[in-house]
Amino acid sequence: MRSLIALLCLTIFSTTFSIGAFPAVLPDMARGAGLADWQLGVVAGAFGFARMLADVPVGLFLTHHLRRAIVLGPLGLAAGVLLLTTGGPFSVLVAGRMLMGVGHALGMVAGLTAILRFQTGMALASALNAYELSAMLGMLGGTVVMSALPAGLRWNLAYLATCAAQLLGVLVVPLLLAALPRGEAEAPGPLFARHAATDGPPAAAPITPLLVLAVAAGATVALAYSTIEQFMIPVRASREFDLPRAGVARLLMVMQLFDIVALVPVGLLADRRGARPVLGAILLLLAAGHVLVSFGALPVVVAGCALFGLGMAGWMLPLSVLRRETPPERVAWRTALYRVSVDGGMFLGPFLAGLLGARHAGVLAGAAAAALAATGALLLARAGSSGTMARHG
Numbered sequence: 001m002r003s004l005i006a007l008l009c010l011t012i013f014s015t016t017f018s019i020g021a022f023p024a025v026l027p028d029m030a031r032g033a034g035l036a037d038w039q040l041g042v043v044a045g046a047f048g049f050a051r052m053l054a055d056v057p058v059g060l061f062l063t064h065h066l067r068r069a070i071v072l073g074p075l076g077l078a079a080g081v082l083l084l085t086t087g088g089p090f091s092v093l094v095a096g097r098m099l100m101g102v103g104h105a106l107g108m109v110a111g112l113t114a115i116l117r118f119q120t121g122m123a124l125a126s127a128l129n130a131y132e133l134s135a136m137l138g139m140l141g142g143t144v145v146m147s148a149l150p151a152g153l154r155w156n157l158a159y160l161a162t163c164a165a166q167l168l169g170v171l172v173v174p175l176l177l178a179a180l181p182r183g184e185a186e187a188p189g190p191l192f193a194r195h196a197a198t199d200g201p202p203a204a205a206p207i208t209p210l211l212v213l214a215v216a217a218g219a220t221v222a223l224a225y226s227t228i229e230q231f232m233i234p235v236r237a238s239r240e241f242d243l244p245r246a247g248v249a250r251l252l253m254v255m256q257l258f259d260i261v262a263l264v265p266v267g268l269l270a271d272r273r274g275a276r277p278v279l280g281a282i283l284l285l286l287a288a289g290h291v292l293v294s295f296g297a298l299p300v301v302v303a304g305c306a307l308f309g310l311g312m313a314g315w316m317l318p319l320s321v322l323r324r325e326t327p328p329e330r331v332a333w334r335t336a337l338y339r340v341s342v343d344g345g346m347f348l349g350p351f352l353a354g355l356l357g358a359r360h361a362g363v364l365a366g367a368a369a370a371a372l373a374a375t376g377a378l379l380l381a382r383a384g385s386s387g388t389m390a391r392h393g
Contacts, residue, residue, distance in 0.1 A: 004118065004179040005127055007172055008111045009134035014169035015074060015107055016135045018081055018100065020142030020256065021162040022047075023230050024249040027238040028155035032087070039090055041354015044230040046094045048222075048346025050101025051108075055343055058109050059336015067177055069110040074169040076103025081163045085156040101343075107169075109339055116323050116331045118181055124323060128316035129267030133260060136312075140256040141165065147249035155245075210276070210382065214321035215341045216375050217279060221315060222345030224290050224368040228308060229255070231353040232294055232361060233301075241298050251305055258309030266313040275320035276379050282314030283376030287369040294365035 022044075030040045062069050077100055084096030115127050145162045153161075233251050237243040243251070270278045289311055292304025319338065326334045349368075353361040 004176075004181075005115065005130060007176040007179050008114060009131055010172055011070075011074070011107065011169045011176060012111055012131060013134040013138040013141075014165050014167075014172075015077055015104065016138030017142035017145070017165040018077065018159075018163045019047075019104075020139030020252070021146040021159055022142075023234045023252055024143060024146045024245050025155040025159050026230065026234045027248065028245060029093070032155060033090060033093065035090065037357045038354045040235075041231065041351045043090070043093050043097055044354070045226070045347045045349070045351035046097035047101040047104070048226060048343045048349070049351070050098035051105040051343035052340055052347055054102045054105040055109065055336045055339040058105050059113075059333050059339070062110060062113050062336070066110055066113060067180060069106045070176055070180075071173055073103055073105075073107025073110055074166060074173065076100075076106060078163075078166050078170070079103065081160065081166065085160040085163075087154075087156040105339070105343070109336060112319065112335055112339075113331060114180070116319065116335060124271075124320055126264075126267040126271055128319055129263050129270075129313070132313075132316045133263040136256055136259050136263065138165070140253060140260060143249045143252050143256060147246045147253070151244060151246065208325050210321055211325045213375065213379055213382070214318040214325070215338055217283060217321075217379065218318040218338055219341040219345045220368065220371040220375055221283070221286060221312075221318075222342040223349045224286060224345075224372055225308075225312065225315075226346045226349030227353050227361075227364060227368060228290060228293050228349075230350040232365065233305070235361075236301070241301075251301065254302060254305040255309035255312070258306045259312040262310045262313035266317075270314075270317055270320060275317045275324075276382060279314055279317040279321065280376045280379030282311050282317065283372045283379065286311035286314075287372035287376065290365060290369040290372065294362055294369075 026040065026044060029035070029043070035043065058069065080096050080098070080100030080103055082096075083099055084093060086092060086096070088096075111131060112128075115131060116124075142162050142165070145165075146158060149158045149161065229252065233255075234248050237248045237251055241247075266278065266282070286308060289304045289306075289308030292300050293308060294304075296304055319335070322334060322338055323331065349364075352364050356364055
């Protein structure tokens with residue numbers, strides 16, 4: 001399992017360079033292509049929209065075809081980057097982002113499914129956060145490279161140069177396939193299936209209140225994160241604070257650095273104290289950071305980026321709750337359904353912000369912060385009631 005998780009981490013590290021670099025080129029892309037705010041929101045949100053559409057088919061496909069998804073994911077993402085960097089008209093930019101979304105959905109859900117299926121015991125939250133740490137290091141790498149490139153370099157060439165790190169993900173695919181447990185190398189089953197084959201009938205998978213809260217937490221975090229990263233920070237930094245591409249990248253780096261620093265401690269804390277109370281506190285932290293970034297002056301925005309980054313260290317905690325509410329043979333299917341809610345939030349954040357425009361995007365920011373706070377409070381209340389019952393029991 002250690003070698004498998006290490007290779008999964010290396011793969012997600014290389015493939016998230018494209019995600020970290022994208023917000024920094026968004027203002028230049030808008031100016032170069034003459035995009036209105038609503039078009040800018042569509043281009044930014046197309047990535048999450050494509051992932052949302054792909055998640056259910058991908059989950060059904062992954063039940064018996066994990067190996068194939070591991071191969072197809074990096075290739076699809078690379079094809080999307082090449083299409084986007086042609087610098088074509090609005091429709092081509094949207095198509096490139098959507099192809100990137102499908103490729104990333106294949107790779108991300110495949111990696112999460114492998115961890116959830118094969119990593120058992122108390123180290124699950126740490127394994128998930130190690131995966132997330134690798135993704136965030138890749139995003140930070142993309143942002144750092146983008147900020148270091150010459151300002152006069154055209155956005156599409158700068159983006160293409162930054163995404164060259166994706167070649168590493170392609171090169172490690174043979175090693176990753178060899179590290180998968182032997183059962184994954186057997187003859188494939190049906191092309192699409194909701195659960196893996198078992199000796200008897202599949203275990204029941206009831207929908208519990210905790211499962212609903214886990215899905216709600218994932219969706220609200222994704223909505224808040226995508227709004228902040230792919231609209232509020234780039235737009236406010238370039239229009240209100242007159243920051244260049246490197247300045248936008250540095251704001252994003254603040255959020256990413258604080259996320260990276262907190263990821264391992266948050267994972268260890270969740271393993272010791274339980275995912276529910278830690279996730280509840282994290283959501284309240286995210287709500288506060290969201291408000292600071294959306295409404296503050298530049299120094300307050302910097303502080304909000306740091307606070308939001310600390311909160312993003314709990315990005316994977318809803319999956320820990322989901323895993324404990326799901327039989328192993330249904331993990332791929334449940335993970336895919338969860339990813340639909342997450343990627344729906346990734347799409348709706350920048351899309352709705354673009355529709356509202358820069359002047360009214362604060363309405364969405366306030367609603368997202370309120371949803372984060374409400375979901376966090378509910379999780380803390382359930383964790384408190386469970387602890388009281390355990391003591392009295």
